Ligand code: ADP
């Protein structure tokens with residue numbers, strides 16, 4: 456029918472606009488490399504902030520003692536305690552995960568930090584005999600804070616801006632460690648914050664602790680970001696003393712990457728315009744978990760409105776921003792039943808669309824595939840950009856040398872089709888020889904352990 460033809464035309468046009476042929480991905484990778492250089496040259500030199508982490512030594516594996524970590528970065532935050540046993544590694548670990556009430560994500564700094572500190576305090580009070588603070592010492596904490604921060608030392612840094620649905624204006628420009636410290640004091644808790652780290656930096660540290668060949672870390676979760684180990688001499692904007700190690704971990708803040716080579720569509724432009732941070736986080740808005748389901752919703756909405764894809768009225772739930780979450784999208788995408796039962800159920804339960812035909816459901820799956828494929832292929836291109844910057848995209852470096860990328864985040868962990876596509880695209884872009892030397896390794900909650908390790912290696916008592 457005419458309506459069906461129109462719906463398919465909308466889908467096809469979207470698919471064409473999302474196309475990521477190899478050549479385009481190579482251009483994206485090259486653009487990433489160019490922007491990395493620009494961001495390292497000067498502050499404000501690029502959309503890529505290339506933030507200096509003040510981590511110039513990754514954990515050695517000799518760290519010892521009880522350390523806490525607090526991981527704030529998305530919809531949940533985690534509190535951990537880790538007993539480090541030197542050569543024996545992590546000998547004890549406990550954690551709790553709490554979701555952040557949505558009103559606190561757009562409220563005041565005081566309210567957010569009080570809430571976090573209260574949860575931290577509760578958790579500390581439940582510490583058992585198995586964990587031991589050395590006599591005469593305060594407890595120490597590594598604070599994983601996954602938003603752009605201009606660090607002023609390993610344990611201080613000012614918030615540059617919020618991302619991922621957070622918008623707490625009075626915290627912008629403030630030292631987040633000072634904010635947390637004050638909130639901890641208000642709880643009557645006696646604890647030192649010895650390291651402030653981005654989740655990518657924590658994941659890099661945690662990954663390196665178990666595998667010496669880790670050179671970079673990538674997070675694909677609610678948002679996305681990457682960090683890597685850079686030669687200190689290759690950072691023109693660094694005016695401090697050259698670290699003894701000769702290295703510095705750089706938090707790229709790659710979510711804010713943008714390039715004319717990125718395949719953007721009308722849906723991406725409108726999503727951006729209606730977001731809390733228009734014009735920012737362009738890369739993040741097409742590859743990360745917070746947004747993929749929302750892009751699918753926007754295309755479905757257009758099909759409903761212009762091609763009566765779901766009947767003569769537009770289903771009202773389809774008008775609600777962010778109602779279709781990425782985990783639901785991935786469940787539909789992974790539906791292997793002959794009659795696409797999962798798709799049917801999701802459409803009914805989330806969007807209140809019943810009586811869908813198999814044909815309609817197939818279109819929904821195809822749409823999920825387009826959105827996930829674009830995201831996964833672009834994230835692979837971003838990784839190739841980092842390898843290029845490090846000169847590790849050719850086989851000239853040592854025989855048998857392995858370059859490991861530590862990966863984490865709910866999207867990477869749970870969205871199998873996305874992960875497979877990312878891994879295949881890396882092979883496609885690197886070619887056979889090189890791709891054997893590049894290993895993507897899942898670093899399960901490396902960022903929490905990593906923050907505890909960094910708190911240990913920067914302990915007040917060393
Ligand atoms: P955060 O990034 O908030 O620190 P996570 O790394 O746990 O936390 O990532 C959570 C995100 O991962 C969710 O916001 C969601 O976008 C994505 N995600 C979680 N589960 C799934 C799933 N089953 N399929 C696809 N994406 C998922």
Ligand code: MG
Nearest residue numbers: 528529654676
């Ligand atoms: Mg996280």
